[in-house]
Amino acid sequence: MLEILTVAGLATFEVYAAIPAGFAFGMHPGTIFISSVVGGLTGVFVAAFLGDRIRAFFRKNKPPKEEQPKTGLAYRLWDKYGIIGLGFLGTMTVGAPISLAVGVGFNAPLKKLITWCCIGVLVRCAVFTAVGHYGLKML
Numbered sequence: 329m330l331e332i333l334t335v336a337g338l339a340t341f342e343v344y345a346a347i348p349a350g351f352a353f354g355m356h357p358g359t360i361f362i363s364s365v366v367g368g369l370t371g372v373f374v375a376a377f378l379g380d381r382i383r384a385f386f387r388k389n390k391p392p393k394e395e396q397p398k399t400g401l402a403y404r405l406w407d408k409y410g411i412i413g414l415g416f417l418g419t420m421t422v423g424a425p426i427s428l429a430v431g432v433g434f435n436a437p438l439k440k441l442i443t444w445c446c447i448g449v450l451v452r453c454a455v456f457t458a459v460g461h462y463g464l465k466m467l
Contacts, residue, residue, distance in 0.1 A: 331355055332363045339367025340374065342423055343449070347456045357461040361453055368424065368449035375425040376442050379432040411436050415444025420452050 331353040339346035343364055350360035405413060414436065418427030424445040431441040 335363040336367035339364040340371040361457040364453045375428040416448040419448025
């Protein structure tokens, strides 16, 4: 039970650490998948809840400043792929909490962003659990 909670707790912050930890504990791949999905989805909802609160706090205590030009990699990705790219692809690459933080910064619709982040967590956990399972079988 402690191993399952450890994998879920690690997945709340980073799936890249949770799935290898599950294999290191000798857990079944199905158990690793379920516990990492539960932890990852918990991380999405915690980040979404806290992200909205943090944004409101900083906007309340920060004086307004002039609009800066929208340049850089993050803006180009946002313009090219939109909310799906940020929610799904961002979750697959850097993780859901960071994708949500960037989305909150871009004033993305939170419900759609959460939906795509949850889909990204499911796919990410499935892919990395399968890669770990079959990778260990090859050894």
